[in-house]
Amino acid sequence: MLHVFGDVGASVGVIIGGLLIVFTGWQLADPLISIGIAGLIAKGAWDILRETVDVLMEATPRGVQIEALVRDLLRVPGVDDVHDLHVWSLAGGMPILSAHIQVADDRPLDACDLLRGELNEVLAHRYAISHSTLQVERTCEVRDLYCRLDGTADHAHSPHEAAASSP
Numbered sequence: 001m002l003h004v005f006g007d008v009g010a011s012v013g014v015i016i017g018g019l020l021i022v023f024t025g026w027q028l029a030d031p032l033i034s035i036g037i038a039g040l041i042a043k044g045a046w047d048i049l050r051e052t053v054d055v056l057m058e059a060t061p062r063g064v065q066i067e068a069l070v071r072d073l074l075r076v077p078g079v080d081d082v083h084d085l086h087v088w089s090l091a092g093g094m095p096i097l098s099a100h101i102q103v104a105d106d107r108p109l110d111a112c113d114l115l116r117g118e119l120n121e122v123l124a125h126r127y128a129i130s131h132s133t134l135q136v137e138r139t140c141e142v143r144d145l146y147c148r149l150d151g152t153a154d155h156a157h158s159p160h161e162a163a164a165s166s167p
Helices: 002-024 029-056 066-074 109-127 139-146 159-165
Strands: 079-090 094-103 131-138
Touching (some): 029 079, 066 079
């Protein structure tokens, strides 16, 4: 629709320029109006290019403050931590979110489904994010990923590296 209005504006500009030249003889009207129209076309092209690059680079949508978003998610009762958070948008400005949500070890699974619903409400109402993927994890699951049972940090990234690095 914006493109159509731009075309209408350019046509009106051409008509006005033609009328100015016919009735006043002012020949400078044509190049000035042409430069104005070219400026509008260049601005539209720049906006499209910027949006395209943002989508391809999976940039955080404009106006989304990640720190505030995480704080709001942490305020939901039952959420212990939020990590591995990604926010990007698809063409048309549709924001998408994926995150890992850490909950207490003793939280029943049906309560996790309710929690996910509450988190989706926060995302939809405060950030206009209606498409999210939330992976719920218990504290012990996250700890086991990064720590050995004896409490020392395990920096290996795969089971093969862990086996190769242990004595």
